[in-house]
Structure formats: structure tokens, C-alpha cells
Amino acid sequence: MAVFTEVQFGEADALVQRLGMGALRELRGIEGGIENTNYFATTESGEFVLTLFERLSAEQLPYYLCLMKHLAGAGLPVPAPVADPAVAPPTGHALSIPAQAPCELLHSVAGKPAALVQKLSGRSELAPTAAHCAELGATLARMHLAGRDYPRIQPNLRGLPWWNETAPVVLPYVDEAQSALLRAELAYQNHVAESSAYAALPRGPVHADMFRDNVMFATDGDADAPPRLTGVFDFYFAGTDTWLFDLAVCLNDWAIDLPSGRHDAARADALLVAYEGVRALNASERALLPAMLRAAALRFWISRLWDFHLPREASMLKPHDPTHFERVLRERATHPHAIAHVLEPVMAAA
Numbered sequence: 035m036a037v038f039t040e041v042q043f044g045e046a047d048a049l050v051q052r053l054g055m056g057a058l059r060e061l062r063g064i065e066g067g068i069e070n071t072n073y074f075a076t077t078e079s080g081e082f083v084l085t086l087f088e089r090l091s092a093e094q095l096p097y098y099l100c101l102m103k104h105l106a107g108a109g110l111p112v113p114a115p116v117a118d119p120a121v122a123p124p125t126g127h128a129l130s131i132p133a134q135a136p137c138e139l140l141h142s143v144a145g146k147p148a149a150l151v152q153k154l155s156g157r158s159e160l161a162p163t164a165a166h167c168a169e170l171g172a173t174l175a176r177m178h179l180a181g182r183d184y185p186r187i188q189p190n191l192r193g194l195p196w197w198n199e200t201a202p203v204v205l206p207y208v209d210e211a212q213s214a215l216l217r218a219e220l221a222y223q224n225h226v227a228e229s230s231a232y233a234a235l236p237r238g239p240v241h242a243d244m245f246r247d248n249v250m251f252a253t254d255g256d257a258d259a260p261p262r263l264t265g266v267f268d269f270y271f272a273g274t275d276t277w278l279f280d281l282a283v284c285l286n287d288w289a290i291d292l293p294s295g296r297h298d299a300a301r302a303d304a305l306l307v308a309y310e311g312v313r314a315l316n317a318s319e320r321a322l323l324p325a326m327l328r329a330a331a332l333r334f335w336i337s338r339l340w341d342f343h344l345p346r347e348a349s350m351l352k353p354h355d356p357t358h359f360e361r362v363l364r365e366r367a368t369h370p371h372a373i374a375h376v377l378e379p380v381m382a383a384a
């Protein structure tokens with residue numbers, strides 16, 4: 035778990051009571067997560083997750099919290115943040131709202147910006163089958179479409195500018211071969227980002243971290259029933275970016291043979307067919323999918339190197355293994371057309 039900031043029971047109790055959730059019964063630090071401080075908070079009216087934001091500022095947070103509210107309102111299985119009844123939601127077009135305007139979904143706990151969201155039911159599936167991947171693919175495409183009328187814009191803060199800025203910080207910690215790979219891939223991704231095909235990619239609000247551990251599946255069905263996705267959480271790496279990057283992040287995590295980093299064709303196929311059942315990829319997206327799979331691997335290789343070599347103080351923080359995404363990146367760069375075998379059946383089904 036990551037608890038960077040200890041929360042006193044009394045302070046959490048005061049918050050949930052002010053938000054109209056009744057008295058706090060239990061407050062428990064959560065195992066898992068590397069970015070923020072998370073607690074399960076059980077109150078008289080239900081179960082919630084209290085998150086204290088350790089890096090994101092009060093000016094950046096309304097983008098994520100309002101996005102969650104927007105997607106939940108559109109019927110997506112996303113936890114809705116609890117609003118403070120004493121703070122009036124801002125009026126007018128979102129783009130005209132100053133970043134410092136009070137946000138009814140953003141609170142303050144232990145001197146940190148904080149949010150209280152519904153606790154999702156279910157559990158994460160860390161060994162997904164093709165059926166789980168199909169649920170994921172369809173939900174991802176529905177999220178992309180539901181985000182089209184989301185009015186706020188905020189760049190993916192872990193996008194290309196952050197990779198360019200952070201690579202020099204981690205390069206002193208890697209060996210020569212890793213350094214060569216990192217620098218060559220960064221140059222390639224800067225080149226891709228300048229292309230007209232990249233500029234033509236559809237974009238909007240994307241989750242950008244929809245890994246297996248950020249998605250829940252129902253546990254109440256019978257063992258033979260098809261899996262049912264019950265929730266997506268942890269939107270705090272979201273941002274305005276290409277839909278294809280979001281899809282590539284998912285393919286790299288859900289449809290992979292973990293030891294080798296290779297695509298698992300059956301799971302990749304299921305994910306893509308289900309995605310395209312809701313929203314078809316256009317020609318630019320098909321052409322750039324191999325490049326975005328590399329981009330998604332690079333993004334998490336850099337962030338894992340950064341978290342690993344420059345860790346922050348926290349109780350129960352377990353940094354992720356950076357070598358996994360180094361392996362995935364080498365695999366995607368060496369076999370850029372491996373995904374073509376997966377795209378063929380998708381094309382046939384379309």
C-alpha cells in the first residue's frame with residue numbers, strides 16, 4: 035500500500051459527516067497503489083475510498099474529478115466523487131471556469147487535496163481471459179465516446195513532454211544498452227508525434243492507466259457465467275490524449291504473455307474486436323498502432339524507472355518492476371508487425 039500521509043480518524047469523520055455520509059465507522063489504509071494515499075472509509079451510509087493527492091495540485095484535480103462525474107453520469111461504471119453540499123458547482127462553460135475556482139468534488143484533508151469516491155464492488159482480475167479482455171475493450175470504447183462532450187481540456191501530464199523531461203533524470207541509473215534503447219525510442223516517439231498521421235488521430239479525455247489493477251469484475255455471478263466488468267477507477271493519470279494511446283496501454287497490459295512481453299493473440303484479438311464493436315478504428319489509427327504500443331511501453335518504463343530509482347517516503351510502498359516494460363518495449367520495437375496478425379481478424383469482423 036501507499037500511505038504517504040497518515041489521516042486521523044477524527045479528521046476523516048469530520049469530512050464524511052460534512053459531506054452528508056453519516057458518521058465514520060472504520061478507516062483503513064489500502065494496500066496497493068503507488069501514487070496517492072488511499073483509505074477505505076466505511077460510514078453509516080456505505081463504503082467509500084478517501085484519496086489524498088500527493089502530487090496533483092488543486093488546480094489540476096477538477097479535470098479528473100469532473101471527468102469521473104461526467105462518465106458516471108453517462109452510465110459508465112466509474113465511481114462518482116461525493117460533492118460538498120456547501121460548495122456550489124461552478125456555472126458557465128467549463129473552459130471559462132478559472133483553475134482556482136472552488137470545486138464541489140475537491141476537499142482538503144491533512145493539508146492535502148482530497149476526494150471521496152464510491153467504493154466499487156468486485157475484484158480485479160490479474161489473470162484475464164479473452165472474455166475479460168472483451169469486456170475491457172467494449173468499456174474502453176464506450177468511455178472514449180462518452181468523453182466526446184466532456185468540456186474540460188488538460189494534457190496527459192505523463193505524455194511526451196514528461197518523457198523528454200524525465201528521461202535525462204533516469205539515464206544515470208541505467209546501463210549502456212538500456213540508455214541506448216531509451217534515447218533511440220524517445221527520438222522515434224518525438225518523430226512520430228510530429229507526423230501528420232499522428233496529428234490526425236482522434237483524441238479526447240483518456241484514462242491512460244487502465245491496467246488490470248484499476249478495473250473490477252463482479253464476483254457475485256456463478257462460476258460459468260461470462261465475466262462482468264463492474265468498475266474502472268484511478269483516473270488520476272487521465273488527460274486529453276489520443277484514443278489510440280489509451281488502447282495501446284490496455285493492449286500492453288491485458289493482452290500480453292507476461293514472461294516474454296509478447297502479445298497474446300487471442301486476448302488482443304478479443305479486446306480489439308470488442309472495442310471495434312463499439313467504435314471502429316480509422317486508417318491512421320491502424321497504421322500507428324505499432325508505434326503507440328511502443329509509446330505506451332516507453333511511458334511506463336520511464337515512470338517505473340523514475341519511481342524505482344527516485345522513490346518517495348511512504349509506508350507500504352511497493353515500486354513496480356521497470357524491467358518488465360523494458361522487455362515489452364524491446365519486443366514491440368523488434369516485432370512492430372506482431373500486432374498485424376491480431377488486426378487481420380478484426381478487419382475481417384468489421
Ligand SMILES: Nc1ncnc2c1ncn2[C@@H]1O[C@H](COP(=O)(O)OP(=O)(O)O)[C@@H](O)[C@H]1O
Binds near residue numbers: 152155267
Ligand atoms: N473506487 C474504488 N473502489 C474500490 N477499490 C478502490 C477504489 N479506488 C481505489 N481502490 C483500491 O485502492 C487501491 C489503490 O488505488 P489506486 O487508485 O490504484 O492508487 P494510486 O492512485 O496510488 O495508484 C486499488 O488497488 C484498489 O484496491
Ligand SMILES: N[C@@H](CCOP(=O)(O)O)C(=O)O
Binds near residue numbers: 066067248334338354
Ligand atoms: N499502472 C502503472 C503505475 C500506476 O500505478 P497504479 O497503482 O496507479 O495503477 C504501472 O504499472 O507502472
